[in-house]
Amino acid sequence: MRVLVAGAGIGGLCLAQGLVRAGVDVRVFEREPGADSRYQGFRIGLDGPGLAALRAxxxxxxxxxxxxxxxxxxxxxxxxxxxxxxxxxLGPAADGTAADRHVLRQLLLAGLGDRVEFGRAVTGYDATGYQERAGGRVEARLSDGGSAVGDLLVGADGVGSAVRRQLLPGAEVVDLPGNALLGRTPLTERLAALVPGAGTLVRGSGLSLLIGRMEFRRPPRLAAAELAPDVELPHTESYLRWVAMLPEPLGPGPEAWARVRDRLLDLLDGWHPDLVELVRRSDTGNSSPLTIRHARPVPHWGTGPVTLLGDAVHAMPPSAGQGANTAFRDAAQLCRSLTAVHCGEAELAAAVEEYELQMLDRGFAAVADGLGRLSEFTPAR
Structure with a gap:
């Protein structure tokens, strides 16, 4: 059995790691030219089930x-x-784990080698005559004009998924009104006091700030050198992740972060000096505007040679902190299903259908939870 994965985000790579561990042939195709080609996003929180799925x-x-x-x-x-x-x-958070998305992605690439092909996006697929083909295989079309053939194509290519657009052309992803700015600021003793627990929400007039701490137990690069010398992790220092939620955009279209930050600082005039310092010292290379989106629920599409995982099917706002957790649970469940097929304990179509039904229920319940909690963090207009 060969599994093709569209997208080398954390969900697709988690699935690939699990399949390699089970002895399943897997190939991952990623549109980005390399693992370090762009900013990867912010600190994420992993709950017990999400962390267990990742470890599995x-x-x-x-x-x-x-x-x-x-x-x-x-x-x-x-x-x-x-x-x-x-x-x-707001009550204590259940004990969880904070992870830096970029560091985690680099860890998830460890050992995959040439199974991950950068600069080759899946742009679509051909499943015509799927039932009649020998072995029921699907052909993925790639951005460089090439193709790849497998038994199953998994769309793990994020909120803009090309795989989802072809599989579910009527599926909707909604941009929510307002504006969010994502910032990262080096952790200092002074700024650490802003987050004495799991997180701090600052309520201001027309503006909210959500602040969380990403404090590594050990520096990632040094930890890798000692514990897994074949794994190369980035030199990333501990930081505070913050999100500014505003009812309206600060300006038209994309702009240089430094200019957006300066306008945000104008809005913070008169705020506590430590909050002003938090924004003033933000890392311009790792901060950006953030569009908050969510997917509308979709019915089960009827199992075939193509399925979906993570944000490609159930993109959700970050307000419930379940995006990465749900993607890892998707990956672990699909891995278990495909491992059973690989071992001759299940048929591919039945195993994938069982995964899809549970994934849709779990994923869109998390979307609803995130939407229900969004008002806690959104400032009044």
Missing amino acids: CLPPRLHRLLEAVTGPLAGERRVVDQQLNELRK
């Missing part, structure tokens, strides 16, 4: 490294005003 797919030799290059995510979540006066508590 990773080879055991990388488990100690995963522990070393993540951080704690626990303690009280609080709401404060713009002078840092506490307004209320």
Whole structure:
């Protein structure tokens, strides 16, 4: 059996790691030219089921490294005003794990080698005559004019998924109104006090700031050198991740982050100096405007040689912190299903259908949860 994966994001790579561990032939095709070609996003929080799913797919030799290059995510979540006066508590977060998306992606690439092909996006597929083909195979079309043939194509190519557009042309992804700015600021002793627990929400007039801490247990590059010398991780220092939520965009279209940051600083005039310092010291290379989207629910499409995973099917707002967790659970479940097929314990179509039905229920329940909680963080217009 050969599995083709569209997209080398964390969900697709988690699936690939699990399939390699099970002895299944897998190939991953990614549109980006390389693993470091763009900013990868912010700190993510992993809950118990999400972390367990990730560990189930990773080879055991990388488990100690995963522990070393993540951080704690626990303690009280609080709401404060713009002078840092506490307004209320949201309750303690269940013990979780904070992970940097870029570091985690590099870890998930470890050992995959030439199974991951950068600069070759899946642009579509041909499943004509699927039932009549020997072995029921599907052909993926690639952006460089090439193609690849496998038994199953998994669309893990994110919110703009080309695989989803062909499989589910009527599926909708909705851009939510308002504006969000994503920032990353080096962690200092002074700024660390802004987040004494799992997270801090700052409520201001027409503006909210969500602040979380990404404090690595060990520096990623040094931890890799000791625990898994064949794995190369980036030199990433601990930081605060923050998201500014505004009811309206700061300006028309994409702009240089430095200019957007300066206008945000104007809005923070009179706020507590530590909050102003948080934004002023943000890393311009790792901060950006952020569009918040969500997918509308879709019915089961009828199992065939193509399926979907993660944001490619159930993109969700970050307000419930379930995007990465749900993608890892998708990956682990699909890996178990395909492993059973590989071992002769299940038929491919039945195994994939069972995965899809559970994935749709789980994924769109998480979307609804995220939408229900979004108002907690969105400022009034």
